[in-house]
Amino acid sequence: MTQTDEFTDRRMPVVYLSHGAPPLADDPLWTEELASWAQSMPRPSSVLMVSAHWEAEPVTLGATTQVPLVYDFWGFPAHYYQVQYPAPGAPALAAGVRKLLHAMDTGVADDPERGLDHGAYVPLVEMYPEADIPVLQISMPTLDPKSLFDVGAALAPLRDQGVLIVGSGFATHNLRAMNWHLGPDSDPPDWSAEFDHWLDEAVANGDVDSVIDFERKAPAARIAHPRTEHFAPLFVALGAAAAAPQGETVVEGFWFGLSKRSLQFG
Numbered sequence: 001m002t003q004t005d006e007f008t009d010r011r012m013p014v015v016y017l018s019h020g021a022p023p024l025a026d027d028p029l030w031t032e033e034l035a036s037w038a039q040s041m042p043r044p045s046s047v048l049m050v051s052a053h054w055e056a057e058p059v060t061l062g063a064t065t066q067v068p069l070v071y072d073f074w075g076f077p078a079h080y081y082q083v084q085y086p087a088p089g090a091p092a093l094a095a096g097v098r099k100l101l102h103a104m105d106t107g108v109a110d111d112p113e114r115g116l117d118h119g120a121y122v123p124l125v126e127m128y129p130e131a132d133i134p135v136l137q138i139s140m141p142t143l144d145p146k147s148l149f150d151v152g153a154a155l156a157p158l159r160d161q162g163v164l165i166v167g168s169g170f171a172t173h174n175l176r177a178m179n180w181h182l183g184p185d186s187d188p189p190d191w192s193a194e195f196d197h198w199l200d201e202a203v204a205n206g207d208v209d210s211v212i213d214f215e216r217k218a219p220a221a222r223i224a225h226p227r228t229e230h231f232a233p234l235f236v237a238l239g240a241a242a243a244a245p246q247g248e249t250v251v252e253g254f255w256f257g258l259s260k261r262s263l264q265f266g
Contacts, residue, residue, distance in 0.1 A: 010042050010162070011159050011160050011266070012041070012042060012044055012159045012162055012163060012164045012165070012266075013041060013159075013164070013241075013264050013265060013266040014152075014159065014164075014165045014166075014167075014237045014240045014241040014264070014265045014266055015037075015164070015165075015166050015167070015237065015250075015262065015263065015264050015265070016166075016167040016168075016169065016233060016234045016237040016247075016262060016263045016265075017034070017123055017166065017167070017168055017169075017251070017262040017263075018169065018170045018171050018251070018258075018259065018260045018261060018262050019051070019052075019118070019119045019120075019122050019123045019168045019169065019170065020122065020123075020170065020255060020260070021073065021118075022073060022076055022080040022083075022118055022122060023076070023080075024122070024255055024260075025083075025122055025125065025126065027184065027255070029253075030126075030251070030255070030260065031126045033250070033251045034123055034126035034127050034251070035126055035127065035129075037127065037250050037251070037262075037264075038126075038127035038128060041164070041264075042162070043133075044133060044162055044163060044164035045133075045134075045161060045162030045163060046090045046092075046093045046133060046134040046135065046136065046162070046163050046164075047087075047090075047124065047128075047133055047134070047135045047136070047163070047164045047166060048090075048093060048097065048136055048138065048155065048158060048163050048164070048165045048166065049116070049119075049120040049124075049135060049136065049137040049138070049166050049168060050137075050138060050140060050165075050166065050167050050168065050233045050236045050237075051117055051119030051120045051137060051168045051169075051233065052119050052140075052168060052169040052170070052173075052229045052230040052232065052233055053070075053072055053117040053118065053119040053120075053229075054114075054117055054119075054137065054138075054139045054140065055139060055140050055141075055142075055143070055229065056109070056111070056139035056140075056141065057139075057141040057142065058106060058107030058108060058109055058141050059097075059101055059106060059107070059108050059109070059138055059139060059140075059141045059151065060108075060109040060110065060111050060114070060138065060139040060141075061094045061097060061098065061108065061109070061110050061111070061136065061138055062111055062112075062114040062115065062116070062136060062137040062138065062139075063089060063111070063112055063113060063114055063115055063137075064089035064090060064091040064094050064112065064136065065089045065091075065112070066086050066087075066088070066089060067112075067113055067114070067115040068115050069083070069084070069085060069115045069116055069117070069118075069121055070114070070115050070116065070117040070118070071118065072117045072118055073118060083121070083122075083125065085116060085121040085124060085125055085131050086131050087116070087124065087128075087131045087132070087133060087134065087135040088132070088133075088134040088135075089134060089135075089136070090134035090135060090136040092134075093134065093136045093158070093163060094136050096158060096161070096163075097136065097138060097155065097158070100154050100155055100157060100158070101151070101154055101155075103154070104150070104154045106141075106151070106154070111139075114137070116135060116137055117137070119168040119169070120135070120137050120168060123166075123168060140229070140232055140233070140236070143227075143228040143229060143232050145211075145212040145213070145214070145228075145232070145235045146212060146235075148232055148233075148235035148236050148239065149208075149212060149235045149236070149238055149239035149242075150239060151236055151239060152165070152167075152235065152236035152237060152238060152239020152240040152241075152242075153239035153240065153242050154239075155236075155239075155240055156239070156240045156241070156242065156243075158240075159240065159266070165236070165237065165240045166233075166237075167233030167234050167235075167236050167237035168233055169229070169230035169231055169232065169233040169234060170230040170258060170259070170260075171195075171196060171199060171231075171258075171259035171260065171261040171262070172191075172192045172195050172196060172224040172225070172258050172259040173224070173225055173230035173231070173258060174191075174192075174223060174224060174225070174226055174258070176226075177189065177191070177192075177223065177257070178256045178257050178258060179256050179257035180256060182256075182257070183256070184255050184256050186254075186256065186257060187254075187257075188254040188257045188258075188259070189257050190220075191219075191220035191223040191224055192220075192224060192254065192257050192258060192259055193254075193259075194219040194220050195218055195219060195220050195221065195223075195224035195225075195259070196252075196254075196259035196261055198217075198218045198219055199211070199218070199259070199261060200249060200252075200261065202217075202218075203246070203247035203249075203263055204246060204247065204248075204249075205246070206245040206246035206247075208238050208242070208245045211234065211235075211238060212235065212238070214231065224259075234263075237263070237265060238265070240265075241265030241266050243266075244265055244266045245265065246265070247263040247264060247265045248263065248264050248265075249261055249262070249263060250262050250263065250264050
């Protein structure tokens with residue numbers, strides 16, 4: 001489907017994407033893949049972003065006005081700190097999120113000064129470069145898979161309002177074991193390739209239970225994810241897509257040995 005200038009009145013899919021460190025935005029293949037992905041979907045009325053880089057309890061709503069981005073990384077060249085993404089705030093979406101979460105007796109907080117972090121703006125720069133779609137980022141209140149799944153399920157009705165729910169993490173994420181010395185296009189280590197293959201099959205089969213229980217079901221789970229935060233946004237996406245849990249891979253491959261697998265549901 002070709003994206004139009006009008007916001008969609010159709011149900012939006014849900015996505016989980018591997019957002020990468022800021023230098024991944026220099027990869028022409030990855031940026032082209034994200035741009036093409038966005039063009040293949042209906043144009044969202046707004047974007048609800050769940051990034052691996054924001055954990056706060058209870059669920060916390062970020063800024064609903066334009067505030068500075070959060071450059072939550074260190075030691076990179078200066079130009080990475082000059083990226084701008086002045087997307088409109090999404091106060092109406094924030095009100096909808098608050099209502100849905102309150103209905104499931106989930107606490108909600110606000111952080112009106114909290115801008116988009118790199119897990120949010122790095123992919124959005126490539127997907128919606130004109131920054132003309134309202135964006136709201138919310139925190140992950142926990143890393144517990146089932147609890148995050150339930151949060152996603154509570155937010156699923158937003159899809160019928162044209163909201164694109166995005167879980168932004170990385171399909172494998174072990175910075176200590178990255179192939180820095182071999183280059184971005186090097187072959188992945190066995191642990192990353194094995195986990196990536198398992199994830200591909202589990203999602204294609206709609207095996208939500210295995211993904212939720214990945215620590216026991218996936219090969220090399222705690223090598224691929226020494227800490228769960230970059231896998232955790234997938235649980236939110238799965239909850240929001242619970243009626244159609246079979247996912248389609250849109251982006252695949254590896255970057256310095258880490259899996260870039262990115263998924264679409266619905």
